Amino acid sequence: MDHRRLVPRTDVVLGDPRLAAACAAFGRAQVKAAVAKAQRRARAGEIEPEGVVAATLEALRPAAPMRPVINATGVLLHTNLGRAPLAEAAIEAVAAAAGAADVEFDLTTGERARRGRSALAALAAAVPEAGDVHVVNNNAAALALAAAALASGGREIVVSRGELVEIGDGFRIPELLESTGARLREVGATNRTTRDDYASAVGPDTAFVLKVHQSNFRIEGFTGSVGVARLRGLGVPVVADVGSGLLAPEPLLPGEPSVRQALREGADLVTASGDKLLGGPQAGLLFGGAELIGALRRHPLARALRVDKLTLAALTATLHAPETPVGRALRVSAGALEERARMIAGRVARADAVVEPVSATVGAGGAPGVRLPSAAVSLPARFAAALRTGDPPVVGRVEDGRLLLDLRAVPPSRDGELCKAIGALGE
Template identity: 45%
Template sequence: MFFYVRGAQSILCMDSQQQSVFRDIPSVNDCMGWLVASGTLDDIPLQRLKFCVRHFLDIVRQSIQTNRKTGAIVSDRQRLLEELAHFVRQYHGLGLRRVINGTGVIVHTNMGRSLLPMGTMATLRAAAAHYSNLELNLDTGKRGSRYHHVEGLLCELTGAESALVVNNNAAAVLLALETLASGKEVIVSRGQLVEIGGSFRIPDIMRRSGARLVEVGTTNRTHLRDYQQAITDDTGLLLRVHCSNYRIIGFTSEVNDAELIGLGKKHDLPVMEDLGSGCLIDLSRFGLAKEPTVQEAVAGGMDIVTFSGDKLLGGPQAGILVGRKYYIDQIKNNPLNRALRIDKLTLAALESVLRLYLDEAQALREIPTLAMIALPEAVLAERARALCEQCHVLLADYAVFTVQRTCSQVGGGAMPEQNLASWAVAVEPIALKISQLERRLRQTSVPVIGRVEADRLLFDLRTIAADETDILLAGLQAALQPGRDERT
């Protein structure tokens, strides 16, 4: 169809056929009358209904000038009105919707990163629906600190003296740099000047903080003497950035934490590490490479450690700072902290997730990000075979279904080039192109997102929950059925 193009253009010149089609376009009042009489959109306010009708008709007019096939749709009044009703329903629908993630990427940035534990949902509902002691000290009856609810937990779990939470890790890095090194030099290894999704670049954040970047070493090799030679009276901070979203391999060298911390102590300079992914549990037991944990960075003597809440931690979006109280207190007192603070829902979700880490086995079982990483390959293979059999029984006339061994990824800018062995159901449609099937699945009532490989659409069972297979099957049935209109 034509209506996903937005905007309208002036009619500068039209041939007689186009003019005839334009005369067939119904008026706004006619369309409103039909929609109201149909009774199918009674839940939509009339003001929104009229706005959608006008928008739809503008797009029809634009489409007539660029697509002659539109004329046939306009002349079929019943079809046009049905398309209008579909457009209104789609336009009025929620923008943020549930999707089925069949890509095998566990922490998928485009699909909301980490899923929250089921138990956290009750905590969120209570925090949202009722008043809370967000900044009320129940012992004294006076105003308290919102950070008190998670600071103790973070210190207990990481071994840090103090902690602070802001709205994301970029904010955490910005706030720390602005507090401790504004107007001063910050020394960073050239090989650690990362850029992550959304154009977050360490040099840009540093510039915004007022700190002056001093690069040392080369792209692939940096030595302790490079830092030593760069230190001046204007140096305010030594910064280490964990390269969680890429790897430099081959002839490489980086200064380890102990050496950098020792240098910082020698020159009375704070040393900060941006860990990014925020791992609290060693996940190497599940076939992944060893990722430094927050506890290890703190125990090693890092003065400030920053990390994300919604990556390997498996919680809500947040930027977490832990470290020495002397420095964290300065960061807390920065007026910029108020502009970056978290709300009560983030706080409630984070506290709920952190409490699960008090029992590592419970965390691995109940935090979805960790549970998906820990899923045994044999379980995934069994689920893939069962789903493939269901697909074959229901849809063998429309596609070929096979079980395929594949690889999942952690995602979210964490653990590059690290794969988890997994199993998927591969779909080869008989009458459709892969691109058509992929597009149709994105337009089902619950969009289904897969991964295209070698002219097949794969659905990796690692990121599809057991209770989501029925939704996936319904989506495939809707997308594969013959004669389905393309609304693109």
Template identity: 50%
Template sequence: MSDDLDDRPIERPDSSAFRRLPPVHAVLGRPELAEAIEAKGRETVLGVVRAVLDEARAAIARGVDPTAVDDDDAVIRSVCERLEQDRPTLRPVINATGVLLHTGLGRAPLAREAVEAVARVAVGYSNLEFDLDQGTRGRRSIGVAALLRRLTGAEAAAVVNNNAGATMLALRALAKGREVIVSRGQLVEIGGSYRLPEVFESSGARLHEVGTTNKTRLGDYERAIGPETAALLRVHPSNYRIVGFTESVGIAELAKLGRSRGILTIDDIGSGALGPGRPPGIVGEPTVAEAIEAGADLVLCSGDKLLGGPQCGLLIGRAEVVRRIEADPMMRALRVDKMTLAALEATLRLAMDPDRAARSIPLWRFLSVPVERLGDRAGRLADRLRGSMGLAATSEGAFAYLGGGSAPDEAIASACVRIEPPLPGRWATAAEASRALRLGTPGVVCRVQHGALWFDLRAVFEEDDEVIVQAIDALVRG
């Protein structure tokens, strides 16, 4: 190495730059941070202030121009920006995608009555497993079980954390180490790479496939029954359909065969429709009440799909079968908490009166809104966006879908607001504008289709129309 380089003087950072940085207590005392301290806590804000000042000192030490944070006002701006970014990971969004049971957006929103029920039991103690009349320990799901019996005509019911858990638990309790016969065409994979054969493996039951992908007959099940057979299983294909040259066996035929051979019949309907008209406007989906009436020993379904309640899995059927499941040690690992039970009970009470439920359960209300009313809302929104913001906005007819693995090929007439880019400012493409809307407060999630923004109103609460306008206005104003 050259001696000339070794003899160069070492550049020291300007000490005055360090002195210009405000002390921590001075920053914390600024009125601009009072609201953040109240909302997030003093320690959280203190940590952000220290981090900003530490980064400024490190920049000065490296010889970087520290003018971005060289006084109180600059530090406050940087701290406020950090605090704005420090938002909860899970936060509300407006679903303008046209998919009502959007798994990525939390599936079914809860009814106001369900939210209030959760709040009542969450803020204090409750009689979760305590019989207030007898003063002894009680069963945590007794209330929802009674409601499910009334709604479906079943003898008994139990609740676990989701329908995948219900399926695994039922197979484990009823068929561990034995065979369960299922049609090859019903071995489905649904969202998140969840595959039915893997559930069989986890439960300890052995899978016995019958039939072909497109055709399974009653005789296929009959020939497969043997001494190791514990149950016949029908699985609702949920998010796909096989059409054309097809044949399948109904639950009534399957249940009759099971009874004649002394084996159980399990119907995994997935979607959670309780019965005809619950929810309104849905046809062709299997329901719990119909499966019970047809003779199924056990019906499995979700609580956060067509029922419109919280995430959970329902096991509904004959009392002896449900008792066997509840006696399995895995039941405790999959049980739900007091908040889920409170929301589920409130939702089921609403479902007792279909007319009231259609007004109160959000999913049922979305399904009940006439498309003409949606069209009127879309027209008013488009007029405002054109008039006040100068956007290329139009009202368009569209189709929404249930989603969540329910009725995948059943389109629901809807209405959209369509905005053609570019938007004023830096939003040259629909993808850029869509991302900015998603990151807002609250986030607005819409479709990007044919290079335009599409806001489908089928799953948007009417009171949120104004929120969408405000979000677009904030986007336009930058």
């Protein structure tokens, strides 16, 4: 019999329950086109006739929205996996704001209202040291807005050579700041900068002194730097980029600067990220005096950098949440993680699945060098691709020929899925 006669008809394929979700997500026309492509492959002998539905789903996958991933890398804030997972309250807030919402409307008066007022109020309450707050779309945007508003037209920004960092994907702080029309005045040496270096560089063309936290690297040995408190009194504003989104000091990360600490030490303006240790959506947070923040908010670039309603909703809910997934992952004990790892290894009942003590990291430029004791289910490295391309995808890390599924960033609610994914592996 001609195998081409075994290829299922289009209406039969479209009626398969496995394609119902695809039709709802992509529309019948796009799914039908994918079915036709799979049928042609089956007629050409590239796939079996009974594989048409599976091939259709595979063809639609590249066009699908982002897929949920189990982050078993041991990196709490994995930039390639979207950094901070949102709290349940933030997810619900995004869904609620997806339709028409009172983003710039006062329901009581029927008049236009300040955009993002709930998020701004929550930020101000979380950081009472700030006279005012503002939100843009990421921390790089926050720095760019500060430079554009305060140092455009060739005015100088004084910064230590040891703090001219690259923030990822080839983007560098110096180039970002210079793109606004500001000029950089580098002071000190790569490993050591003194207060006198700053003082001697400050002059009539100085817009502000910039203090950048070395959030994604460390310099060790014969080093020296100047803290925010000692930069006061130079006659110009001090702008501090604390980067990691830590609003208040965290005992588990004693070397990580916080927004409140920087303001207490005398910073005039502080910038931070919303999607790192704060545990919220991608956003750039600005804190400072009311006059300074007002000048930034009125700058024309502020409109181009403003955030959308979904970000505002998620940020507000994050700030009100009692705890975020990032906070829980940071504070869970190594003993609890080991207990979960042993439970998972026991449930999958594989001789090659063993429990190993490991070290996790914060990631995303937060707390460089800090190791968080953790526990992992260890498997042969050859299973990395199978887990990564499974459903749901499980992403671990490979070390010394072993695939480590570090549990520190995996919420306990996903342990069942992790067990199922491991159990489905072959030999």
